Amino acid sequence: MYIYMAALHSNGYRHTNRYVKLNDREKHVVDNLPHLLESYHYIHKESFVNAIREKGDLIFLDSGAFSAYTLGVDLDITAYCDYIKRNSDIIRVDDGIVMASVLDGIGDPQLTYENQMEMERQGVRPLPCFHAGEDERYLEWYVKNYEYITLGGMVGSSTKQLMIWLDRMWDKYLTDGSGNPRIKVHGFGITSIPIMERYPWWSCDSSSWIQSAAYGSVIMPDHGPMSVSEKSPSRHDAGQHVCNLPAIQQKQVLDLFELQGFNYERLSTVYESRAAYNLWAFGEINKQIDRDNPGNFKSCQPELF
Numbered sequence: 161m162y163i164y165m166a167a168l169h170s171n172g173y174r175h176t177n178r179y180v181k182l183n184d185r186e187k188h189v190v191d192n193l194p195h196l197l198e199s200y201h202y203i204h205k206e207s208f209v210n211a212i213r214e215k216g217d218l219i220f221l222d223s224g225a226f227s228a229y230t231l232g233v234d235l236d237i238t239a240y241c242d243y244i245k246r247n248s249d250i251i252r253v254d255d256g257i258v259m260a261s262v263l264d265g266i267g268d269p270q271l272t273y274e275n276q277m278e279m280e281r282q283g284v285r286p287l288p289c290f291h292a293g294e295d296e297r298y299l300e301w302y303v304k305n306y307e308y309i310t311l312g313g314m315v316g317s318s319t320k321q322l323m324i325w326l327d328r329m330w331d332k333y334l335t336d337g338s339g340n341p342r343i344k345v346h347g348f349g350i351t352s353i354p355i356m357e358r359y360p361w362w363s364c365d366s367s368s369w370i371q372s373a374a375y376g377s378v379i380m381p382d383h384g385p386m387s388v389s390e391k392s393p394s395r396h397d398a399g400q401h402v403c404n405l406p407a408i409q410q411k412q413v414l415d416l417f418e419l420q421g422f423n424y425e426r427l428s429t430v431y432e433s434r435a436a437y438n439l440w441a442f443g444e445i446n447k448q449i450d451r452d453n454p455g456n457f458k459s460c461q462p463e464l465f
Contacts (some may be wrong), residue, residue, distance in 0.1 A: 161450060161453070163363070166367040181432040188217055200235070203299070213249065218252040220346075221260040222253050223410070253334075258285065258286070260286050262275055289311070290302055291390065292317065319352040339456035351371070366442065369442055377434070388401070420438075
């Protein structure tokens, strides 16, 4: 599986204000990330394109339709297609498939389908997108007609809710009788590591690296989230922050940070340092998933009908 780190350029961690606050170890992490995702809604300006091109990065391009929708912004489908064709050199290609998503119609699966057809008519074959809660006939059609699709509409749902829905999708449509994937599947906006581990995704993306840092935490590959910020309210709750762990555990955590090449003082005081740590951590988590995941899915909840 490939975990794409979302919004690195659009948050300034590749070349501008955030990047200059990093130390050498942190810059090394940021400079060597293999899989990046950006939203057209945020990086359609030429300055972002030039920066991505200058860095030599190849990105998975999301339309950013959900972000635009929440902000009340309309995205023009012809402009999006022109952008993809004009900037094909910065968009990743996976086995001949251009890694750019369809301009999806939020809450309207028919519009998403029509946009898929329109983009193909304009000379761009994007990755189709099926959203949680939509009519499953759309998913069935995409599975039959494409080699690589995306699943969206999962942001805001609990892990338990998502597992109920995803178990059904993977069991009924996305895997064969042996639990092996029928096609490549990308999961948009997955923040739950158990969700990453449970299904045979080909790829997914996450912005948890920056969200966790903003809330004063780092995501330790073997221990999960850990509060480290000196401003975190959890400093006052026993066992909820590095500073109030039992002495032996605290030493283990601090020694582990040092072994990993990170400085606890920076993690506790510099937001960008926490973000860099989380970017590194997701790379380690990706390795663990690849090592431990069998690459198939077996449902334990058989259909009643």
